[in-house]
Amino acid sequence: xxxxxxxxxxxxxxxxxxxxxxxxxxxxxxxxxxxxxxxxxxxxxxxxxxxxxxxxxxxxxxxxxxxxxxxxxxxxxxxxxxxxxxxxxxxxxxxxxxxxxxxxxxxxxxxxxxxxxxxxxxxxxxxxxxxxxxxxxxxxxxxxxxxxxxxxxxxxxxxxxxxxxxxxxxxxxxxxxxxxxxxxxxxxxxxxxxxxxxxxxxxxxxxxxxxxxxxxxxxxxxxxxxxxxxxxxxxxxxxxxxxxxxxxxxxxxxxxxxxxxxxxxxxxxxxxxxxxx
Numbered sequence: 001x002x003x004x005x006x007x008x009x010x011x012x013x014x015x016x017x018x019x020x021x022x023x024x025x026x027x028x029x030x031x032x033x034x035x036x037x038x039x040x041x042x043x044x045x046x047x048x049x050x051x052x053x054x055x056x057x058x059x060x061x062x063x064x065x066x067x068x069x070x071x072x073x074x075x076x077x078x079x080x081x082x083x084x085x086x087x088x089x090x091x092x093x094x095x096x097x098x099x100x101x102x103x104x105x106x107x108x109x110x111x112x113x114x115x116x117x118x119x120x121x122x123x124x125x126x127x128x129x130x131x132x133x134x135x136x137x138x139x140x141x142x143x144x145x146x147x148x149x150x151x152x153x154x155x156x157x158x159x160x161x162x163x164x165x166x167x168x169x170x171x172x173x174x175x176x177x178x179x180x181x182x183x184x185x186x187x188x189x190x191x192x193x194x195x196x197x198x199x200x201x202x203x204x205x206x207x208x209x210x211x212x213x214x215x216x217x218x219x220x221x222x223x224x225x226x227x228x229x230x231x232x233x234x235x236x237x238x239x240x241x242x243x244x245x246x247x248x249x250x251x252x253x254x255x256x257x258x259x260x261x262x263x264x265x266x267x268x269x270x271x272x273x274x275x276x277x
Contacts, residue, residue, distance in 0.1 A: 053066075062125065239264070
């Protein structure tokens with residue numbers, strides 16, 4: 001018994017001793033940001049804790065905030081790339097004063113990337129955040145103006161249709177306004193959506209020709225058609241599938257019913273709820 005206790009204490013001391021503080025930094029003009037956290041374990045089983053963000057202006061501290069964890073719903077946050085790439089950035093996202101934003105991973109087998117943005121106000125810094133799903137967003141300048149865009153993907157079809165590949169064909173484009181809110185501006189950039197829409201349409205016809213289940217990729221294509229402003233094209237294909245009996249319950253891998261007659265009304269309700277108008 002004493003030996004077992006001694007071994008447990010040794011393991012605990014080793015784990016604590018192995019923990020080390022990591023500080024990531026970025027700067028732009030007079031603004032400097034530091035993200036610090038504790039990292040323990042090796043490269044195969046690293047864990048992270050005690051995330052803290054500090055912002056300095058002209059070398060003076062103006063913000064010192066501990067970043068929350070996601071509680072019981074998932075593991076603790078992990079930094080971008082699990083420490084292999086920088087998580088904290090300073091960029092001018094909307095043609096105003098530069099914002100500080102942090103990319104974190106909530107862990108788990110599927111979800112999720114989260115971006116937390118700190119923007120300067122007359123009273124200090126205000127924060128906003130966005131959860132992106134399973135794929136880290138990419139920041140770029142699609143329009144060539146002063147607004148920058150986050151490119152992400154819509155993974156909401158996974159739950160009602162089990163479509164674990166559809167979200168890869170549904171890119172979404174977001175901008176951060178001066179009020180810190182994330183706004184979906186995907187419809188302004190149809191060239192980002194068309195390749196995915198074509199791929200989903202091709203998958204549908206391939207599955208239809210080979211008498212395979214079409215429901216998952218068809219839901220994705222109808223969704224993409226809404227993004228492109230051509231919803232009737234998507235619904236015509238859905239009605240074709242219904243007439244051919246392709247929306248029936250096959251009890252296959254992707255049969256998340258109601259099927260048959262109830263399939264189209266359900267998808268309409270979901271798209272309305274998700275603001276695909």
